[in-house]
Amino acid sequence: MASKQLKHTAQLDASIQERDVETQVKSTYKAVEVAAPCAYREPEDVSRRLHRAEMRYESQIETQRRYIPMKSINKVVKISAQTMRKVLKRNSIRFAAAVLIALASFVAAPNAALAAAPQHHDQQPGFYRVRVGELEVTALYDGTRAFDPHWLNGTKATMDGVVKGLHEDPQMLDVVDNGFLVNTGKQLILVDAGAGTWWGGGALGRLAGSLRSAGYTPEEVDLVLLTHLHSDHVGGLTTQDGKRVFPNADVYVAKVESDFWLSPDVAAKAPKDAQPFFQSAQAIAAPYIKAGKWHAFSGSDPIVDGMQVVPLPGHTPGHTGYEFTSKGQTILFCGDIVHAQRVQLEHPEVTAVFDIDQTAAAATRNQLLPKLAAENVLIATPHSSVFPPLGRLRKEGSGYSWVPVVFTDRWDER
Numbered sequence: 001m002a003s004k005q006l007k008h009t010a011q012l013d014a015s016i017q018e019r020d021v022e023t024q025v026k027s028t029y030k031a032v033e034v035a036a037p038c039a040y041r042e043p044e045d046v047s048r049r050l051h052r053a054e055m056r057y058e059s060q061i062e063t064q065r066r067y068i069p070m071k072s073i074n075k076v077v078k079i080s081a082q083t084m085r086k087v088l089k090r091n092s093i094r095f096a097a098a099v100l101i102a103l104a105s106f107v108a109a110p111n112a113a114l115a116a117a118p119q120h121h122d123q124q125p126g127f128y129r130v131r132v133g134e135l136e137v138t139a140l141y142d143g144t145r146a147f148d149p150h151w152l153n154g155t156k157a158t159m160d161g162v163v164k165g166l167h168e169d170p171q172m173l174d175v176v177d178n179g180f181l182v183n184t185g186k187q188l189i190l191v192d193a194g195a196g197t198w199w200g201g202g203a204l205g206r207l208a209g210s211l212r213s214a215g216y217t218p219e220e221v222d223l224v225l226l227t228h229l230h231s232d233h234v235g236g237l238t239t240q241d242g243k244r245v246f247p248n249a250d251v252y253v254a255k256v257e258s259d260f261w262l263s264p265d266v267a268a269k270a271p272k273d274a275q276p277f278f279q280s281a282q283a284i285a286a287p288y289i290k291a292g293k294w295h296a297f298s299g300s301d302p303i304v305d306g307m308q309v310v311p312l313p314g315h316t317p318g319h320t321g322y323e324f325t326s327k328g329q330t331i332l333f334c335g336d337i338v339h340a341q342r343v344q345l346e347h348p349e350v351t352a353v354f355d356i357d358q359t360a361a362a363a364t365r366n367q368l369l370p371k372l373a374a375e376n377v378l379i380a381t382p383h384s385s386v387f388p389p390l391g392r393l394r395k396e397g398s399g400y401s402w403v404p405v406v407f408t409d410r411w412d413e414r
């Protein structure tokens, strides 16, 4: 059974390895040209202009001063006090004119100044907080990569539509990768850890930086809940030289999941191309196992107050969601129930080559999505087409649309 399922993973791995270095990085770092802010100029621009005009006329006065004595020598004419007053008066009139010209050019031609402003290609830090009852939930950006249409399995008509859509909008399958931090007031709980250096060819692995930008440190994290052991979700736990990135955290993962990826027997039976998945999972888990910080739970084991484990099998054998409820509000950390939002929400029957059991993955999605839409559950997704990766589902025809949480720079009390 394992080897048949893992065939998908094997195909996936080969194409990903190539893509990681080539296409993913290129498309992720597609230049995002940020236009210089255009409508408003800071006051110092005016004073800089005035200063430049002043300097210009200072130098003209200086030229005239030098010029007058020359004339006086040539013509042997002494400059009377009256002449000097006239010169100074003329200069002051010219200076006033320069001021007016500078002001006029500020009003009439702002584009001339904008052309001189350097572009800024850096972006804002990747985190976003929402309130869920008494919980503070922070989405942590790990990176963005392009999803290959060949990684999706659907009917010919659907997939033709995807290829056409991608032609019209090359960003249609761009996927934002995320983890999440839940601050319960008592504990800091990380849900998935991003890819670290284990996946994504350099396009991913920003999560720890996003965590710091959000005002926390990896050392402060008490618990890590893992949806599954694919390296884009667990790579951020461990450095390549085997150090724990979250040295004080206890890591929890479903026993079925842990047993599958960490089993030397299962790994030995897996196709050769699938071996890296097992190797990375084992290397990432190793320092936590050694430190007694790796915990494999069964369905009914309580882990955190106010949190429910939601088994979502199919994508991987022990793929798990985590649902937190506080003061009547709920958020579901849904794991890889959907990879390409803009395709799989409209066509929930479409599966991904990442799904080890494609039939079970589709069945789980078909059961879960109607429930989430009907109950208007807030969803935190590790793979989104927008950031923040938080939103709700709305039924639309035979599929669903994503209703994103709208960005605000305030702490929304609702």
Ligand SMILES: [Zn+2]
Pocket (backbone or CB within 6 Å): 230, 232, 233, 336, 382, 383
């Ligand atoms: Zn994933």
